[in-house]
Amino acid sequence: MNSLIYNIPAHRLPDDREGRLIVRASDPAELIAALTPEDPGRVIAVQLLNLDADSEPLNAWAPGLPIELLMRDPAAEFPLLYRHTNLLDNHPVQIAMTVAPGFGKAVKTAAALDFAVRLELEQPDPALIEELAAVLEFYLHQPTVAQPVEYFHGALLGFYHDEPIPLWLILDENPGIVRYIAADGTESLSGRLAGADLTILPDADSKTGFDQVLATAEECRTCEFLKSCGGYFKWPRRDYDCAGVKRVFGLLREAAAELRRDLAAVPTEQDL
Ligand code: SF4
Structure with a gap:
């Protein structure tokens, strides 16, 4: 299928x-x-x-x-x-x-x-x-x-396990597999990419991930949250100021670190 x-x-x-x-x-x-x-x-x-x-x-x-x-x-x-x-x-x-x-x-x-x-x-x-x-x-x-x-839950788990997941996946907008069919039958990408040209995606046999393709803004290249975000907030306007969304990612990262510290402080059976 x-x-x-x-x-x-x-x-x-x-x-x-x-x-x-x-x-x-x-x-x-x-x-x-x-x-x-x-x-x-x-x-x-x-x-x-x-x-x-x-x-x-x-x-x-x-x-x-x-x-x-x-x-x-x-x-x-x-x-x-x-x-x-x-x-x-x-x-x-x-x-x-x-x-x-x-x-x-x-x-x-x-x-x-x-x-x-x-x-x-x-x-x-x-x-x-x-x-x-x-x-x-x-x-x-x-x-x-x-x-x-x-996206709080998915991003928090990503930080906690040190396995970040881009927002495109957490928010069910994976452009590699999700398509939106309009009322008139027109097919496009989904979510914030609805209406975007399907040809922006890499070929199926390309080694370039879609998140690399979508994180096109220069600021994304050096962003500490690139792996958790995937350039999500630079769509549709590339000049969007990400200071606020980075602050929220920072709060999620702090919460994951706190959770790890709390769990590490719980005595194990060997400690008892
Ligand atoms: S937070 Fe902004 S700069 Fe960072 S990866 Fe996401 S869209 Fe790019």
Whole structure:
């Protein structure tokens, strides 16, 4: 099977593409109807685009299938999360949340309801960086948080194990395998690269990694966080000032070091 993953609108399923599918729609009934004749093994997740929708029909449907709920206006939409908690009985559920002013309250609500979160960042301004740092502080130190908030979780693990993972992978935007199918059937790269020319990627047999290709800004070449970031924040504007996002990476690195120190201080069986 083709190794690509297509994020595809439900009404485009008859286009007959090979590969794995993330199927999106605003209406749960449309998802169920469109996927009924589909090979369930190909569908790796569904996305519900409208938090106002009644997700009840999805509760007992396709148990175990991951569901992602898109939240574009977190400051206004966070109360809508309460109506989707039943989905957690039968599905892993993640909130794909736009990082916009006031998103911190939505992260706290999602965490309290036991939803995982995937933050969708563009190029945050200084005020949003302050909110991002405050949300990270909450994520790191609030003992009731049981589900991951990405990209914090993946970056923290990368620093902890000294095996950094670029944000393109942590945030499910691996340009090597993820493709976005628009409503009119046009295929492009996904996430912040949506609409970018597919030819920017290296050939399959090239030794050049896609993260090297995408980290084109001069500042990335000497950036201490290149391996954790992969040039992510220099898209779409190459002149974006990374001082704030580097500060947040620094906080994550400090937290990983602190975690390592704490675990090293725990007595082992031999010490007892
Ligand atoms: S933080 Fe900025 S400079 Fe550093 S790798 Fe990422 S995009 Fe490049």
